[in-house]
Amino acid sequence: MTGSAARIRDARPAAGVSSWPHDADHSPELSIGRVVEELAEEFPAISLSKVRYLESEGLVNPARTGAGYRKYSAADVERLRYVLAEQRDSFTPLSVIRSQLDALDAGHTPTRRRVAQVVSSEGQTVSLGGRRAIPASDLADLTGVDMDTLERYSRLGLITPDLAGYFPARCVHAVTAIARLECAGVDVRVLRAVRQGAERSADIIDQTVSSQRGRGRGADRERARARAIELGDLFAELHREMLTVAVSALSDERI
Template identity: 40%
Template sequence: MAARLTIGRLLARLTDEFPDLSPSKIRFLEAEGLLTPDRTPAGYRTYSEDDVERLRYILAAQRDRYWPLRVIKDALDALDRGLTEPQQPGGLPRVPAPAPDTDVPEPAALLSRPALSMTGPELRSASGLDRETFHALENFGLLDPDPSGLFDAHDLDIAVAAARLAEHGLEARHLRTFRTAADREIGLVQQVLSTTRGEVREDVTAEMLASCIALHVALVKAGIDR
């Protein structure tokens, strides 16, 4: 557990930078709801490193920007919620641009699968699927061999994912919902592609696939987190 500071040690950390800081001012900021220190069983205030930085932000905003406490409180609320502080008093906080999700492949990578043809036994061996699960995945439409009975690189990706889920108790019958959802997404993409021709079609396909995957990943992550 990180060491916590008493109000005296907090003052010692910040008085060189803010000479007018006093215990009464710190208590006033607490009363105004800008600081929320912890208390010991005996009732003494203790401050974390986050509290130090929060107090430094408050004091600097007062000294350098001449912001009133109301504006500072709104800015702190925005920062606490992961937003970017307003650029000026009364302005709206900004939502930072989302970082690229590393779980979502780049569009170009979605269309560049290696040429690969496998028999059923070869696919089972490469993915670790047992025979029963393998045939169940075929019956439920998750694995789809070509007319000659061979499987491609996409089938390998599906089989590997299914094998990993099987380790957590999800059987092939549980995965039918993925097939149904994928078919619906495919239908939406095909509607758009039906009006797209030429070289642009491949770019649009890749972009839509990436967006569909990004939406799916975001929905699943949000549902689990919530």
């Protein structure tokens, strides 16, 4: 990773500076609009609302003027650049990024999320690299789920291969979660409703960003893609919070 990520290897707190990057200017002099301008070239989909959202998630902590206006430092900009790059390049969840920043704040090198994984398939070493789709054999190796179970998940409509029998690389996480739920006693047939709900959310996101995607220019497509990822994070957050409320409402007798 370039920019701020290149400086994380040996980040040590400077005197009086508690947040990373420790060697950057922490003087709060930038408005939120200026921060967006600073980041827009590298992250075209950045917006005022995105910066505020990352603040609400505890990933950046700008100063406030007496009138309540946010003021950011050069260090804050670097933190935001780190967060946005992790989301874009590795699809890293915000909770993981927050832990990474906590490690950096303490002067440690964080455990980085690895995108490429090396697995064995039919005796051959296979690197996922940047592949978007993987064969069922690699999916089984990555998840520890046997081929019969993958076929069963596929018949149930929980995962779907393409015409060549390849699965989206992101299915690794889905299959792992499905297998853990099954081990916990959940009848995986009911999980079809979860996938249907996810697809309905994806339809809403698609409708929201379609106007940007429809212009056809490369920059517009990139903005639409980044916006879709951002909205996906928000939908996932909403689902998690609603599920927490619903589970909390269950009586002891029903549990």
